[in-house]
Amino acid sequence: MKWLPRAFRGELVRVFVPLVSAVVLLSFYTEYKKDNFVAWANLENILLQTSVLGIIAIGQTFLIAAGQLDLSVGTFSAYCAVLAATQVVNGRSEFLAVLIVLLVGAFVGLIWGAVITALKIPPFILTLGGLSVFQSLALVRAKNSPVPVRDSFEWLRTGDVLGLRTPIFILFVVLIVAAVVMRYTRFGRQVYALGSAEEASYLAGLPTTRTKILVYVISSTLVAVAGLILMARIGSGDPRSGGGLELRAIAAVVLGGATLAGGRGTPVGSFLGVFVLGVVQAALTFLNINDSWSDFVFGGVLIVAVLITAISDLRRDNKGQRGPLAQIFSMRGAATAPVQPAENTAIQQRQENT
Amino acid sequence: MNLQAPALDLSGISKSYPGARALDDVSLRLMPGEVHALVGENGAGKSTLIKIASGAIQADSGTVSVDGSVVANASRRAFQALGIRVIYQERQIARDLSVGENVMLDRLPGTGLVSWRRTMSEASERLAVLGLELDPRSSVRGLSVAQWQLIEIARAVDYGARAIIMDEPTASLSRVEVERLFDVVNALRARGVAVLYISHHLDEIFHLADTVTVLRDGRQVFNGAVAGLTPDQLVNEMFGEVSHTVDRTDSCNRDGGPAISLVDVHAGTRVRGVSCEIYPGEVVGFTGGTGSGTTELAALLVGARRPSSGSVVLGGGRRLRSRTGAASAVAFLPSDRKRRGLLLDKTIADNLLLGRLAVPGPPVVMPRRQRKVATMLMKAANVKSDSADRGVRTLSGGNQQKVIIGRWMEVGTPVLVFDEPTAGIDIPSKMEIYATLRRLANEGAAIVVCSTDFQEVGLVTDRVFVMRDGRIVGEVAGALASEQRLIEMEMSA
Numbered sequence: 056m057k058w059l060p061r062a063f064r065g066e067l068v069r070v071f072v073p074l075v076s077a078v079v080l081l082s083f084y085t086e087y088k089k090d091n092f093v094a095w096a097n098l099e100n101i102l103l104q105t106s107v108l109g110i111i112a113i114g115q116t117f118l119i120a121a122g123q124l125d126l127s128v129g130t131f132s133a134y135c136a137v138l139a140a141t142q143v144v145n146g147r148s149e150f151l152a153v154l155i156v157l158l159v160g161a162f163v164g165l166i167w168g169a170v171i172t173a174l175k176i177p178p179f180i181l182t183l184g185g186l187s188v189f190q191s192l193a194l195v196r197a198k199n200s201p202v203p204v205r206d207s208f209e210w211l212r213t214g215d216v217l218g219l220r221t222p223i224f225i226l227f228v229v230l231i232v233a234a235v236v237m238r239y240t241r242f243g244r245q246v247y248a249l250g251s252a253e254e255a256s257y258l259a260g261l262p263t264t265r266t267k268i269l270v271y272v273i274s275s276t277l278v279a280v281a282g283l284i285l286m287a288r289i290g291s292g293d294p295r296s297g298g299g300l301e302l303r304a305i306a307a308v309v310l311g312g313a314t315l316a317g318g319r320g321t322p323v324g325s326f327l328g329v330f331v332l333g334v335v336q337a338a339l340t341f342l343n344i345n346d347s348w349s350d351f352v353f354g355g356v357l358i359v360a361v362l363i364t365a366i367s368d369l370r371r372d373n374k375g376q377r378g379p380l381a382q383i384f385s386m387r388g389a390a391t392a393p394v395q396p397a398e399n400t401a402i403q404q405r406q407e408n409t
Numbered sequence: 410m411n412l413q414a415p416a417l418d419l420s421g422i423s424k425s426y427p428g429a430r431a432l433d434d435v436s437l438r439l440m441p442g443e444v445h446a447l448v449g450e451n452g453a454g455k456s457t458l459i460k461i462a463s464g465a466i467q468a469d470s471g472t473v474s475v476d477g478s479v480v481a482n483a484s485r486r487a488f489q490a491l492g493i494r495v496i497y498q499e500r501q502i503a504r505d506l507s508v509g510e511n512v513m514l515d516r517l518p519g520t521g522l523v524s525w526r527r528t529m530s531e532a533s534e535r536l537a538v539l540g541l542e543l544d545p546r547s548s549v550r551g552l553s554v555a556q557w558q559l560i561e562i563a564r565a566v567d568y569g570a571r572a573i574i575m576d577e578p579t580a581s582l583s584r585v586e587v588e589r590l591f592d593v594v595n596a597l598r599a600r601g602v603a604v605l606y607i608s609h610h611l612d613e614i615f616h617l618a619d620t621v622t623v624l625r626d627g628r629q630v631f632n633g634a635v636a637g638l639t640p641d642q643l644v645n646e647m648f649g650e651v652s653h654t655v656d657r658t659d660s661c662n663r664d665g666g667p668a669i670s671l672v673d674v675h676a677g678t679r680v681r682g683v684s685c686e687i688y689p690g691e692v693v694g695f696t697g698g699t700g701s702g703t704t705e706l707a708a709l710l711v712g713a714r715r716p717s718s719g720s721v722v723l724g725g726g727r728r729l730r731s732r733t734g735a736a737s738a739v740a741f742l743p744s745d746r747k748r749r750g751l752l753l754d755k756t757i758a759d760n761l762l763l764g765r766l767a768v769p770g771p772p773v774v775m776p777r778r779q780r781k782v783a784t785m786l787m788k789a790a791n792v793k794s795d796s797a798d799r800g801v802r803t804l805s806g807g808n809q810q811k812v813i814i815g816r817w818m819e820v821g822t823p824v825l826v827f828d829e830p831t832a833g834i835d836i837p838s839k840m841e842i843y844a845t846l847r848r849l850a851n852e853g854a855a856i857v858v859c860s861t862d863f864q865e866v867g868l869v870t871d872r873v874f875v876m877r878d879g880r881i882v883g884e885v886a887g888a889l890a891s892e893q894r895l896i897e898m899e900m901s902a
Binding site for chain 1: 558682711713732733734735736737740742743748750751752753754755762763764766768770771772773774775776811846
């Protein structure tokens, strides 16, 4: 494994090998039971189906690596889908509709980032509110039923770029750019530092506020992209289409090696997490297993993956620093960091001063 | 002849971690009513021994007995039930509970239902013994570190206990509070409770302890009575021979104006009107008791705290307005390294590179090049580890501080502000860090050391400002700043 980039080796053993072997094993089992599972057409189908979730999960990776979270991504993608559809129905050009949706995405991210950094609100509660707000906005804008756009966005639904279906092409471009940004730019390294220890990063002089706002802008813009694909693929702006995507995205990111405590996680890992979920779903369909089992399998995969990671972490640093439960829930900072008196933290001091 | 069984008897204890032997055949016996000091530099095995003695981890070999009977495969809870109590080095405070509930955390009184009346009255009594007049119903938030430490001491002090293990109990206490703690330890001794006392402060050990055990590299190198030992002998047992002098070449350069200056800076009630100028190439100390304002001054100097009036002016006349983006003008090395200085879950390399992420630079970073830089910095800062890829968590306190110093090497930041640079660091590492400070000053940096350790500022600085109640009450040349002189200046003001 010497030829691999050094930082990759740890992740390779911890995340990539288990995920890829899960995909391979499951694929060949399904192939053995029913033919034609391992085939380009099927792979293309899986990638198409996972493109929306994949793009959202890559956006969420930026947030989680920075120690942030956005629970509103599912309903916001539905809102973006509805927004794009209504724009076209109202006679705007496809180009303008796409532009508007992307700008709305970036703007919403800017608002999240600004509010969360300025008022120091935990993102969990704030974006939980956002989840409901966007659901409602989508329903109001769509007047409670899907807005059909059968004749528009043909290029996004069935078009090809460089021999790949457009959504798959967009997914891969997003994946590659995100992976490069996280690994090869100062911004990417600042994201990991922020997620690893916010106060230490701030005191070292890193632009923590800017970094935090930027990760929300990136994530929300990617959610807008995902919303456009969602709309094109269904052929309508469906206000109820994005439900539950936020939890699946977070699950995929964690499956891909991140911890909710922040400081870890890679776009490639998150994509593999999404892909594993996609292969499981496809295999269930192929094997004619009742669809009711799909959530069970999905949850099971997540639980097993997190248990494996926790156990391997336990063995790696068996210094007894963290309890096994803390490890399993990955709440490292929260569970064992020695607490400090409130008045001593710089963040508190800033609040005192303002 | 003492026919009593030892309160706590550790016999032939060995413990290994992957790649390191933490303890090698260590035996330690605590008789009832004995105050037994445990000393050794960081990484000598003290923490591991305490963990074994309190049931947090199991020894690979050897036995632990309480009152003469061997405890096998016991948990922390079982040891607690046997009367072994521990005051941990790191604060164990439930921030959302009241003062009283924190004191009584492990034994809320009442049968079935908690009796809050008894909880609060008993907590008050326990706190009063330590001289802490706090309403037990008030919140622990907003209390000082010293008060938190006293709350934990109040929790562990139990006159019915067999043995109490105190791990650095005076780390953040003032002189008066330390005296109170000594009274408590003496009272415990009189009641026949054994105390295992861990401290870096040798004067405390000579003042308090009957016997002392010295650990070095996991082995027991000394075990005997304190009476008849001299401090120098003890230090030699702990570290081998150490030199106690620091080079003090004056490299101060006043030609180009100050590197950073404070102009009548106020910050609430913590800092009240401080003005001073600090020049390139000098090491300046700010010292005083806890609460004198030195820590707040450090935060002000780096922009982590905004002055309520007055200003901090950088070299070149620019005003310092916020911490963000200020790293190329002034670097900060905070006191609480683990939480405020380090990315604790990251590697040594990641931590060394943080300084470079804080100052302007090219937007693209190449991992291969970064690794080279990290390895270079690790050497320059003399961090002792075989690879920059190791987790920074695995390093000793001294080496962690060297990582934070290394972060600012070769960055060219003209001012470096240290808050308590060597708190909790062993003597050899301290000396290395002092030498590094001097080297940075000789290379032209202005170094500010905010420290409550009088010995430290006397040893390392060119000029010392003595602070009390947020004001500068005196200035003295570093060479003349003996511990006694500094105490006199602080008192007489």
